[in-house]
Amino acid sequence: MRSVLYRLLFSVALLFLSACSSSVQPHATWPAPGRYAVQWKAYLGAGVGEAVYPQFAFIDVYAQQRPHSVPQIHELVLLTDRGPIRAIPQGPVTPGPAHPNHQLFTLLTQVSGLPAGTYTFHEIQYVDEFKQKRRLAVGVWVIEVLPEAANALHEISHSVGATHFSILETEIQNPLPETITLDGLHFALPGLPVTSTMVLEQAAPDHPHSSPASLSDFQLLPFLTIPGALTLAPDEQARLAFLFGPDAVVQHERFVQLKPLLRYHIAAMPAFYSVAQQVYSRPFTDDTEIISYLHALPTAAYHSLP
Secondary structure, X not given: OHHHHHHHHHHHHHHHHHXXXXXXXXXXXXXXXXXXXXXXXXXXXXXXXXXXXXXXXXXXXOOOOOOOOOOOEEEEEEEEOOEXXXXXXXXXXXXXXXXXXXXXXXXXXXXXXXXXXEEEEEEEEEEEOOOOEEEEXXXXXXXXXXXXXXXXOEEEEEOOEEOOOXXXXXXXXXXXXXXXXXXXXXXXXXXXXXXXXXXXXXXXXXXXXXXXXOHHHEXXXXXXXXXXXXXXXXXXXXXXXXXXXXXXXXXXXXXXXXXXXXXXXXXXXXXXXXXXXXXEEOOOOOHHHHHHHHHHOOHHHEEOOO
């Protein structure tokens, strides 16, 4: 199930990145040919022994006709503040739709076996299709591994992200013999003072309750705000939405990856559950918008191609 989820996330990110037309404003000029890395703000939380799945996105710009060769990335390493960490590609890169002078593609990776702690990185290192070692800035990433293992709540259904960083949805069931109290999400997106508000979703009148059910069967509005926490008895389930804010912060973020931890407690004992990873990726509306984005990238997010 998890592998299917991450393949879906992979496809979602690619779709958002490549949803653009090929029109270019007369004054817009493509930057230098080469490979450019999308800049993410990302938090990936996990329990000890749990893998995380960073996804990276790239845009290759060509001087002439797009080559027939497919971009390749091998021997990928995260250059973290605690030393290099190997990230295992989960298959080859997935290219977006063909364009005459540029190519968008994404790569899903797996990182596992990390000791408890917090790992921050801004750059990756890899070997490209020309057997050359490369280094690229990829934004600001935080991987947090808690010293405890994640507990087994049952996530019946969940969102996988959106075109705007605004909401996370999940349907949770308590499989434990004890009553639990949900306390909210734990995450720390680097450089973003983001908060989340936990609310309970109501079923639409024309969609009676069923189990399991797709989140699409339920209206986003009206929400029922949960003041502080929500209690779930054994086998009880709840359809939750977490709203991110403030709007002045989140509405400007184009590329965000988030794998938060859902905090809860049993009596006075704290615990957590690893929520499904979310990809928030606002689509480019046309090539002119891509060109503007590439020109604004830091120098370290680019390298030339032979």
